[in-house]
Amino acid sequence: MALMPVDEALTRLLASAAPLPTERVPLMDAAGRVLAEPVVSRRTTPGADVSAMDGYAVRAVDAASLPATLTVIGESAAGRPFEGDMLAGTAVRIFTGAVMPAGADAVVIQEDTLREGDLVAIREAATPGRHIRRAGGDFASGEVLLSPGHRLRARDLALAASADVADLTVYRRPRVGLLSTGDELVRPGAGAGSHQVILSNIYSVGALARAAGAEVTDFGILPDDMAATQAGVSSALAAGFDVLVTTGGASVGDHDLVAPALISQGVELAVHKVALRPGKPLMFGTYAHGASISHVLGLPGNPVSAHVCALLYLVPLLRALQGVEVPPRVPLKPARLAVDVKANEMRMDFQRAQIVGEQDGLPLVRPLPVQDSSMLSVLARADVLLVRQPHAPAASAGETCEILPLED
């Protein structure tokens, strides 16, 4: 069967990824969620002209030339403004964030004054507007501060709070189910024999999914048996995950039962086998539950392949389900080769590589010597994936190349 190009598989996957329903969440629970409605300020901030420093509010004209001694007629603290008017020759003690008294147009910082009783000697000439934060200087009421599709960062939550917005409309978190397959798999810490393999894929894939905003459920391990695989797939589909991720059993061996089991349970496969290394056996399909659908992503069992496929396909799918606009291309970045590399064959190749320096503003990248897709220690040592396009010719040290970050 012909292998599908990497970006075409991504295009097909994203084509079915309509955003999930929305919900309201309080700001405290909103980090990492994706906005479904804009954040519109309900307030002008600052709400009035305020002092940026601790000192004395003055009329600049009274303290424009020195010496100048003014009479202190009151105090303005944050939350407790001075109510009176400032007449010629007066000053008001003021603190950071406090409203400027009517008539004052400058602040002299405390360090530039000498206070004696009701009098304050000004030791640094005042200029109009000095140390004043203007009303609306940060943002105005009605201003759109954050737009739909934006993934909320810590600082966005403070911004929304300061705009007097207490909860936000975001897309529901995608629910992801992880289904592992393989007679050989044993959980970490459960005393695996040397003929067995320790279940590792759900940890990397699950962590990538969580970091992309999903709620993750470990749905267990299936044996390499057709009836059991069909039954496992059937109950995982019935659980109604937004995304069901299988690992293993994706290739062509006698024990690779996932594709036929998915098809037998009503999953329509849109992708099966991609021109990708590692990750050739990748499959993707959808399963209809009435009006809603489950996306089904079948990852290869080799741990590096599963991780790379999750980065390339699962993470963008989860973002798209949360309303993020995701370009249907692998997001490559420029770099420079630290060593010569060979011509590539027909599969787009994602080589585990290290950044070993910098040249002309680009990271210098060297592929690790072993590229076996079972080797997690090599993946852990890598800084990035060095990406080689299908049929790319041999390239020399110093030439530009493309990389994919392993973390964002």
Ligand SMILES: Nc1nc2c(c(=O)[nH]1)N[C@H]1C(S)=C(S)[C@@H](COP(=O)(O)OP(=O)(O)OC[C@H]3O[C@@H](n4cnc5c(N)ncnc54)[C@H](O)[C@@H]3O)O[C@H]1N2
């Ligand atoms: N004749 C062919 N053989 C293979 C082909 C092919 O085209 N023709 N493709 C190869 C490629 S590429 C890959 S990648 C692997 C992956 O195939 P499967 O998805 O069927 O993976 P398994 O056979 O189930 O397992 C492969 C390997 O990974 C280990 N594994 C599986 N699940 C996990 C897990 N959850 N955690 C940790 N390790 C896991 C499993 O024990 C095997 O060692 O197929 C090639 N073969």
Ligand code: MOO
């Ligand atoms: O392409 Mo497989 O994914 O060799 O590891």
